Amino acid sequence: MIHQYKMFNQNIVLDICSGSIHVVDEIAYDMIAEFLDKDKNTLVLEMKEKYPSVETSELEECYDQILELKEQGRLFSEDIYEPMAGQLKAKTSGVIKALCLHIAHTCNLNCSYCFASQGKYHGDRALMSFETGKRALDFLVENSGTRRNLEVDFFGGEPLMNFDVVKQLVEYARSIEKEAGKNFRFTLTTNGMLIDDDVIEFANKEMSNVVLSLDGRKEVHDRYRVDYSGKGSFDTIVPKFQKLVKAREGKNYYMRGTFTHANPDFLKDVQQMLDLGFRELSMEPVVAKSDDPAALTEADREVVMKQYEDLAKLMLEYDEKKDPFTFYHYMIDLKGGPCIYKRISGCGSGTEYMAVTPWGDLYPCHQFVGEEAFKLGDIYTGVTNKKIQDEFASCNVYARKECADCWARLYCSGGCAANAYHATGSVKGVYKEGCELFCKRLECALAVAIIRDMKENNHEDADC
Known part of the structure; x- marks a missing residue:
């Protein structure tokens, strides 16, 4: 094909x-x-x-x-890979390599489009205790098999609302990693409201990556990302983000935005981020029910498709100016990865990767937290809901019949299980609107990578 x-x-x-x-x-x-x-x-x-x-x-x-x-x-x-799909995942059965620690089920912003219900995840507000987080890290070590590198994302809500526990958990992880034969890599996802010099110093020392939430233009950002008095957060967070990024020497961070019905012309928001000095960027389409005011319409999607092409052109223009920037969805290695295991098996949610609530419950990923039917177990007794885990274990690109004739299937690996579930009611369903956007992004990403490769190697055609 x-x-x-x-x-x-x-x-x-x-x-x-x-x-x-x-x-x-x-x-x-x-x-x-x-x-x-x-x-x-x-x-x-x-x-x-x-x-x-x-x-x-x-x-x-x-x-x-x-x-x-x-x-x-x-x-x-x-296609010789279909028989391998189940076999490859079976080889890593029971081995967990990453946890998303929900260090805070509360937030100091009140974003109406938030999938996590303003950080509460359809439940009560809560902060993870050090004891619970410590047990979560022990659980990860105990269930990581021979894997040396382990990933932990401090997530929320807003994790900086529980910053002391974040610091304590990192200190604990560093104290056990040598004896356990492990190497912890930490990530922090924040809305920026509580960033100060202490946070910046700690993040630069301990965080492999920091994800910063900014939706772009002030009028766009402040439309949804407001505090509980309705005040927009743009003016508060931008100087903090600039200070943090400068301290990190412009590396190991992502400026992560969401575009909605209010701004399908999201390239203007990308340009705003560039004008503010940021070069590691990501803009994600909102995933919302069709009757949600933030949801993208069919007309919006046509605009977005054009925006992706114009974004690719902008990237090449910045290359010419010797001022390149990264866009997360356009990161493609023409000659290296990802390996065929990842192409077939997908993100590993529910098997290699899990989310942990403030009280220690396990879910397949952060987007399933609060959906009681998807509770896998907890960090004390382990995974007890084997039926759900088995469903995620079999959730590969070949489990979706709609993907059989799709040219992009070995790049998206069948797509996001959470998006599929919320769109179709099944983790093996297909979020069609997301598929259309993914395919367009991939075409643009490949075109950018090809042109960069041709210029780098000084030839007029490519055969990668």
Whole structure:
């Protein structure tokens, strides 16, 4: 199976199962489109009709080159991965590599689009105690098998509302990692309201990454991200974010925004972030019920599709100015990863990755917290709801029949289980609106990566 498209004057051919990417001329592009349906003589004659100035020998040579790529498994390759899907995940059964610690089920902002109900997750406000967090870290070590690198994200609500416990837990983790043969990597996700010099110093010392919530333009950000008196947070947090990012030397952070029906023209928000000096960016489409005022409409999605293309152009313009920036969804390694295990199995929610509530309950990920049917167990007795865990363990790209003919399936790995559940009622469902946006992002991301690769290697075409 292949996917062909044109963008930025490039004819791009993606071989789905091998991951090979080819940038070709018009003749090869047209010939590849009909290669499996016609024999050599018929196809060469048709191409001769379409391109009369091209010598027949050149057309035959083009055909032979395509055939060689096919024989090498770099075009029209077969999908050999389906039988591996369950086997690969079974090999890591019972091994947990990451926890999302809900250090605070409370927040000092009152964002109306918040999936976590302003940090309460449909329940009571709560702060995680040191004892609970300590047990969560022990649980992670005990269930991590031979894995050395372990990931812990301090999440909320707003985790800085429980900052003392965050510091205590990091100190505890550092005290046990050598003896346990582990290496903890910590991440902090914050709305920025409580950032001060102490937070900045601690984050720079201990946090591998810091995720900062900013929706872009002041009028957009302040529309939803308000405090309990209704006051917008933009003017408070931006100077704090700038100070933190400067202290981190512009590295190891993400400026993470959400765009909604209020701003499908989110490129203006990206530009605002750039103007403020930020270069590590992410803008996520809101996931909301169709009757929610924040939900994207069909008309909005058409705008968003164009925005993704314009974003790709903007990235290339900044490259030319020697001032590149990163956009999370456009991060693609043409020659390296991700490995086939990740492509098939997805994020690992409910198996390799779990969320922990302030009182120690386990859920497949942060987006399922509060959904009692998805409670896996707790950090004291472990996973007891094996039925739900087994459902997530079998939740790979091949578990969704709608993905069978999708060219992007080995990049999205079947998509987000939480989005699928909230859209369809099943973790093995398909969030179709999200699929459309993902495919567009992927086309743009590949085009940017290809052009960068061509410039870096100083050649006019690419074959990755």
